[in-house]
Structure formats: structure tokens, C-alpha cells
Amino acid sequence: MKIVVPIKRVVDYNVKVRPLGDQSDVDLNNVKMAMNPFCEIAIEEAVRLKEAGTATEVIAVTVGKTDSQEQLRTALALGADRAILVETDSLLEPLAIAKALSKVIEAESPQLVILGKQAIDGDNNQTGQMLAALLNYGQATFASEISIDGNSASVTREIDGGLQTIQVSLPAIVTTDLRLNEPRYASLPNIMKAKKKELDVQPIDAMGLDTAPRMELLSVELPAARQEGIKVESVEELVGKLKNEAKVIS
Amino acid sequence: MSTLVIAEHDNTNLKPATLNTVAAANVIGGAVHILVAGHSCQSVADEAAAVDGVEKVILADDSAYENQLAESTANLIKLISSDYSHILAPATTFGKNVLPRLSALLDVQQISEITEVVSEDTFKRPIYAGSCIATVKSSDAVKVITVRATAFDPVDASGGSASVESISADGVSDLSSFVNEEIAQSDRPELTAASIVISGGRGMQSGDNFHLLETIADKLGAAVGASRAAVDAGFVPNDYQVGQTGKIVAPDLYIAVGISGAIQHLAGMKDSKVIVAINKDEDAPIFQVADYGLVADLFNALPELSEQL
Numbered sequence: 386m387k388i389v390v391p392i393k394r395v396v397d398y399n400v401k402v403r404p405l406g407d408q409s410d411v412d413l414n415n416v417k418m419a420m421n422p423f424c425e426i427a428i429e430e431a432v433r434l435k436e437a438g439t440a441t442e443v444i445a446v447t448v449g450k451t452d453s454q455e456q457l458r459t460a461l462a463l464g465a466d467r468a469i470l471v472e473t474d475s476l477l478e479p480l481a482i483a484k485a486l487s488k489v490i491e492a493e494s495p496q497l498v499i500l501g502k503q504a505i506d507g508d509n510n511q512t513g514q515m516l517a518a519l520l521n522y523g524q525a526t527f528a529s530e531i532s533i534d535g536n537s538a539s540v541t542r543e544i545d546g547g548l549q550t551i552q553v554s555l556p557a558i559v560t561t562d563l564r565l566n567e568p569r570y571a572s573l574p575n576i577m578k579a580k581k582k583e584l585d586v587q588p589i590d591a592m593g594l595d596t597a598p599r600m601e602l603l604s605v606e607l608p609a610a611r612q613e614g615i616k617v618e619s620v621e622e623l624v625g626k627l628k629n630e631a632k633v634i635s
Numbered sequence: 636m637s638t639l640v641i642a643e644h645d646n647t648n649l650k651p652a653t654l655n656t657v658a659a660a661n662v663i664g665g666a667v668h669i670l671v672a673g674h675s676c677q678s679v680a681d682e683a684a685a686v687d688g689v690e691k692v693i694l695a696d697d698s699a700y701e702n703q704l705a706e707s708t709a710n711l712i713k714l715i716s717s718d719y720s721h722i723l724a725p726a727t728t729f730g731k732n733v734l735p736r737l738s739a740l741l742d743v744q745q746i747s748e749i750t751e752v753v754s755e756d757t758f759k760r761p762i763y764a765g766s767c768i769a770t771v772k773s774s775d776a777v778k779v780i781t782v783r784a785t786a787f788d789p790v791d792a793s794g795g796s797a798s799v800e801s802i803s804a805d806g807v808s809d810l811s812s813f814v815n816e817e818i819a820q821s822d823r824p825e826l827t828a829a830s831i832v833i834s835g836g837r838g839m840q841s842g843d844n845f846h847l848l849e850t851i852a853d854k855l856g857a858a859v860g861a862s863r864a865a866v867d868a869g870f871v872p873n874d875y876q877v878g879q880t881g882k883i884v885a886p887d888l889y890i891a892v893g894i895s896g897a898i899q900h901l902a903g904m905k906d907s908k909v910i911v912a913i914n915k916d917e918d919a920p921i922f923q924v925a926d927y928g929l930v931a932d933l934f935n936a937l938p939e940l941s942e943q944l
Contacts, residue, residue, distance in 0.1 A: 401898060402763040411767055479735070480744045507762055508879065509747045514705065514735035523810030524705050526732045529873070539814065543873050544728040545827070545882070550814040551704065557810075563863070563880060564873055599744035603757065603770040611905065614926040616917075620939040623911065623929050631909045631926065633831070633888040634855060634944070 386440045386533070387495040388431040390465065391486050391516075392424035392447050394456040395506040404605040411605050420456040423501025425463070426561040429568040430531060431499050432464035439533050442466050444493060448485045450474060454584060461579035462571035468582065473589040473596070479507070481596035483515035488592045490520060495556060497538065502527050502560040513560035523553035527562040636665035636755065639693075641712065641724040641733070642683055646673045646701065649682040651828050652725035654789035657686055659782045660723055661790065662752040666690045669797070670715070672708055674701035680799050687791035690798075697804035702813035703729060709736040710806030716741060716777060720755070726781035726883075727827075738779040745779045746771060750786035764879040765902040784827065785885035785906060819874055826877070829858035831888045832907070834877055835870070836862040836900075838893020838914065838933055842870040847937040848892060854944045860884065860904075862894045878903035893933045896921025913937075 396402055397417040405412045420428075434440040445460035447453045448471040457468035471485045490498060503510035517524035525531075525540035529548065532539045533555075542549045543562045553559075571579070589596065617623045627634045638660040643650040653669070660667045669683040672695040680694040693715065699707050712733070716722060722737065724730035726748040738745035750768070751759035757772045758780065826832060833848050833855070845859065852859045860882070861875040877884055879902040889907035894900060896912070896919055904910070905924050912925035915932050922928040929936060 396763070398899070402766045404767055411763065478744045480739060480742070483739060503880070505764065505879070507747075508764065509735075509745070510731050511735035511738070511745055511747060514732065515739035517705075518709065518736040518739035521810075523808075524732075524736065525811065526705070527728060542728075544816075545874065546818040547872070547874050548817045549702075550816070551702075551811050552814055553811040554809075562873070563867070599773060599775045600746070601772045601774070603772055605762075605767050605769050608761070608765060608768050608905075611910075611924050612926075614910070614922070614924075614928060616922070616928045616930065620929065620931070620936055620943060623927055624940065624943045626927055627888070627909070627911070631888070633909050 386497065387442045387444065387493065388434060388440045388497045388499060389444045389446055389490055389493055389495040390427045390431045390460070391498070391500045391512070392428065392445055392456055392460055393421045393504045394418055394447065394449055394453045395421045395504050398422055398505055404607060408604045408606055410602060420459050421501050421504045423503060423561050425568040426563070426565050427499040427501050428460050428463050428465060429566045430561060433566065434533065435464070444469065444495070446471070446486060446489050448473060448477060448482045448589065457584055458579050459571060461582045462576045463569065466582065468584045470584065470586045471589050472586050475596070477596055478598055478600060479509050479511040480515055480599065481594070483512050483519055484594045484596065485589055485592060486516050487519040488594070497555060497557060497559065499559045499561060502562055513558050517558040523557045525551055525553045525557060526560045528559050529562050529564045531559055531565070636720045637718065638663055638665060638667050638721040638723060639719040640667060640669045641722070641730065642669050642671045642679065643725050643727055643729050644671065644673060644676060644679040646676045647678055649679050651789060652727055652784040654686065654792060655784035655787045656723050656725045656782045657689065657790045658787040659749065659752055660721065661688055663721055663755055665720065668693060670695070670712065672700040672703060672711055674698050682792070684797040684799050685793050685795050687794040689795045692797050692799045694799055694801045695804060696801065699804045699807040704811050704813065705732045705736050706808035706810045707806065708733045709740055710808060712737050713740045714805050715802070719777065721778045721780060723780050723782055726783050730781045734779055734781050741777055741779065743775040743777055743779045744773065745781070746773055747781050748783045749780055750783050764898050765905065766898060783883055785883055819872065823852055824856065824858045826858045826860050826882050827884055830886050831855045831857035832860050832884050832886045833857050833890040833892065834860035834862065834894060835865055835892050836894030837864040837868060839865060839870055845871055850941050851937065851944065854941065862900045891921050892937065894921055895919045896924065
């Protein structure tokens with residue numbers, strides 16, 4: 386079984402992102418970049434399926450600029466067998482990214498596609514579901530457990546009220562939630578080995594897709610700041626304030 | 636201009652997030668219709684028809700929609716989409732599952748989790764865990780949108796008298812099927828609907844210690860939540876999680892106990908009206924958003940708080 390894992394290069398989750406001075410966009414000058422945390426979970430799950438003998442090959446894919454090769458190398462160091470960069474100089478929206486990924490998946494015809502449920506930059510939570518629609522595959526989003534059973538997968542999903550298990554025919558799209566697994570760290574020998582693994586670059590222009598933006602970013606601003614609070618000295622004072630000042634308890 | 640709101644429900648009751656979504660539809664303007672897709676869900680359609688300001692309810696009552704799986708639900712919405720300029724669903728795990736699939740079927744770039752309607756084509760939405768707010772303008776013919784429920788005050792659940800039109804199942808998919816569900820049972824209010832929430836973090840040290848929060852929650856009629864750190868540590872299940880990748884809450888009172896206040900947690904609760912933080916580390920970032928901060932050991936403070944309520 387072949388597994389494709391689409392990943393994304395994003396601002397590191399520890400970075401506090403701020404708007405540019407003219408509020409035209411976020412300020413990404415000199416910030417640390419990393420693989421989206423949910424994508425690390427997706428890579429880990431695919432690699433574990435390979436280690437368990439269920440999968441035979443894991444292919445990491447990303448759609449982005451040349452510098453996204455860095456995150457593909459990380460994926461290779463974590464255990465992916467080869468990588469594909471669909472190269473573009475434009476900042477694409479999720480629909481356009483899903484279209485590009487669908488072309489790669491049509492060419493590779495994997496049985497399973499695992500990707501993160503959302504990227505922590507745009508917080509859109511769209512690409513996996515869109516990809517499933519474009520390919521007419523079944524989808525199992527927000528997965529906390531995956532088991533492969535012949536021509537289908539049984540996936541436990543984290544939903545608002547608890548957990549839901551569904552059966553989805555393969556090939557299928559699975560998006561990862563946080564508790565699916567705990568990703569490993571890449572070891573130094575594996576980082577060295579990853580440099581020699583195959584990384585294929587495909588220009589997006591050759592795919593003949595409509596990737597024109599549908600949304601215009603008008604401005605980026607800071608959220609309204611909260612008024613500065615106070616420190617109370619005791620539980621008694623706290624309860625008093627909540628009753629008499631904030632009036633939120635009686 | 637007219638808007639279709641996708642109802643969130645459990646085949647018996649309409650979920651409150653639907654009312655917040657109708658509120659967002661009202662700001663956009665034009666007629667508002669609600670789609671109820673489910674099985675044996677006439678009671679939900681009746682509830683939806685009573686929602687203030689709704690003109691029509693479309694009811695698709697069929698076993699194919701019992702569990703509202705994404706494939707069949709998205710296909711159904713697509714089939715009736717041509718009548719609408721906007722299609723909205725709450726940004727719950729249901730809405731987040733179905734709407735992007737619909738959006739790709741319609742070749743539309745979805746606008747996720749809006750917190751403000753600026754005009755019929757322009758919306759505000761948080762990005763980077765709420766560190767920034769983006770204003771975006773969509774050029775798509777149909778706007779497919781998920782709505783952050785806490786950002787819109789709910790419309791009245793009564794006062795409306797919409798007509799109910801039944802439609803048959805169509806475009807049913809067998810790509811996925813329901814196996815089972817484990818829905819957490821609790822006498823406490825739902826996290827996203829509670830007017831008071833008390834949450835614990837890694838500082839709680841164990842799942843057992845959450846009973847300290849539960850005692851207080853029961854006195855206040857509050858829901859119990861948790862930070863991702865507490866969920867990851869296995870103290871409580873994931874449906875407790877408040878934050879960027881969990882639930883978004885905005886109660887009248889949010890009490891954060893033993894939570895340091897990572898940006899990912901703040902993203903899920905900083906729009907609460909009053910925030911209380913109890914933490915023994917006086918430099919914890921949670922104090923920067925707290926209206927009332929108490930620097931104390933939670934194992935002393937919680938029993939004392941419980942006693943005084």
C-alpha cells in the first residue's frame with residue numbers, strides 16, 4: 386500500500402505573529418519556519434503503517450516555494466521514502482493547493498492520503514476535505530485512530546461531543562487530530578540519509594490548473610486588546626469581586 | 636440574495652450553534668433558509684421553523700443522513716445550492732467536516748470561521764491562533780462560510796413561522812459509513828453553550844484532581860474544560876479541550892486553573908467576558924488576559940473557593 390502525505394511549511398508554532406506596520410499582511414520577515422505540527426503527525430502515522438508492514442511506500446508532497454524543500458527533507462528524515470515539491474511562487478489558497486495535490490495523487494494513485502486537519506497559519510481546516518471532494522474519495526477527518534482492513538479503513542474521529550468511528554473505502558483521505566500519535570524526532574543519521582533521498586520538483590504551471598485567488602486580503606490587524614486586569618490577594622477577595630464588581634456569580 | 640444555513644442537530648434537537656449561524660446570516664441580509672438533513676428528524680425541522688426570522692426550512696429526512704456524513708451531506712447541499720448566494724454552517728466539527736467538501740464541489744474558496752460580517756462579500760476571521768484578524772473579500776459567486784458561534788449573539792429560538800418543504804435524498808454516497816459513536820454523557824452544560832466555564836491545565840497534575848474543578852462547576856452550573864496540555868497528559872478526554880485546535884468558548888465567566896496561557900489556549904477563550912486565572916507562577920502569561928488574577932497554589936485555592944461559593 387502506497388501512502389501520500391501532503392505537508393505544509395508554516396511559521397513555527399512558538400512564534401507570536403504580528404501584522405506589518407501598514408496592516409497589509411502578517412509580518413513574516415526573519416521568522417522561524419517549520420513543518421506544520423499536524424503534518425508531523427500525518428508523516429508519523431504513515432511511517433508507523435510502513436513499519437507495521439501495512440504500507441510499502443510513503444511519499445511526502447508539498448505545494449509551495451523552493452524553500453519548502455526544507456520541510457520535505459524533514460519528512461524524509463522522519464521516514465518518508467521520497468518527496469515531491471509542486472513548485473509555485475504564488476501564495477496559494479487551500480482550494481488551489483487541493484487542486485495541485487489532486488494531480489499528484491492521480492499520478493501516484495496511493496491507497497491512502499493522510500494530512501493534517503489544519504495548518505496553524507491560516508487555521509482554515511479545508512485542504513483535506515477539498516482534496517477528498519476533488520478526487521471523489523471518502524473522507525475521515527480529525528482522526529485519533531486509524532486501522533486498515535483490506536479495502537477499507539476504520540477511523541475514529543474526534544467530534545465535539547466525543548468520538549465517532551466510521552468505515553471509509555480506500556482510497557481515502559484521512560486528516561489527523563492531535564492524539565493520533567506522538568511524532569518522533571529525526572535522528573542525525575536519518576537527517577544525513579534524507580539528503581540522498583529522491584526529491585522531485587514539478588512546476589505547478591505544467592499542471593494546467595486554475596489557481597487564481599478567489600479572496601483578497603484587505604487588511605490584517607491585531608485583535609482588540611483586553612483591558613488590563615488586577616491581582617487579588619485571596620480567594621475571599623476574588624469571590625467578592627466576582628459577586629459585587631463583575632456580577633457574574635450570585 | 637438569500638442564505639442557506641445548514642442546521643446542526645442530533646436528529647432530536649436543533650443545536651444552539653445553529654442560532655448563532657442564523658444571526659450571522661441576518662447580518663449578511665436577505666432571506667434565510669435552514670436545511671435540516673437527518674433521519675426521523677421532524678422535531679428538528681419544527682424547531683428550525685420556529686427560529687425567529689427564518690423564511691423556509693428544507694427537510695431531507697432519510698436514513699442516508701442519519702449520521703450526517705460528509706460525502707452524502709455535501710452532495711445534497713450542492714444539489715440545492717443554486718438558489719443561494721451564501722451557504723453557512725457553524726464552525727463545529729460537523730460544519731468543518733462538511734463545508735470544505737461542498738466548497739470544492741462548487742469550485743469555491745471557503746471562508747473559515749468568520750467572526751464578523753463586514754458586508755455581503757467581506758468578512759473578518761482570526762488567523763495564526765487569533766494573533767491577528769484578517770479582513771478578506773471573496774470574489775466567488777457563492778460564498779461558502781463557516782461561522783464562529785461565539786462571535787454572534789444567537790437569534791431567538793421562537794417567534795418564527797417558516798414553511799417546511801420536504802425534499803428526497805439525492806446524491807447519496809457509499810464512500811463512508813457510520814460504525815459507532817461514544818458521546819460523553821454529562822449533567823453539566825455543554826462547554827460551548829455554558830455561561831460559566833472552569834478549566835484545568837497541566838498544573839492539575841492528574842485526572843483525579845479534576846474533581847476539585849467539578850465540585851466548583853456543580854456549584855456554579857458551569858462546564859468543565861481543559862488546556863491541550865491537560866488533554867495531552869491524559870488527564871481528561873479531548874472533548875474538554877479549549878483552544879486553537881479544540882473548542883472556542885466565550886462564556887460570561889472563564890476560570891483558568893493551573894493553565895500557563897499558551898497562545899493556542901488563549902485563542903479558545905480570550906473573548907470570554909470575565910477571565911479569572913489561578914496559578915502559582917506569577918509570571919504565567921494567562922495573567923495578561925485575566926481580569927482577576929490570583930497567585931496561589933491551586934490545591935489550597937480550589938477547596939477554599941468551593942467553600943465560599
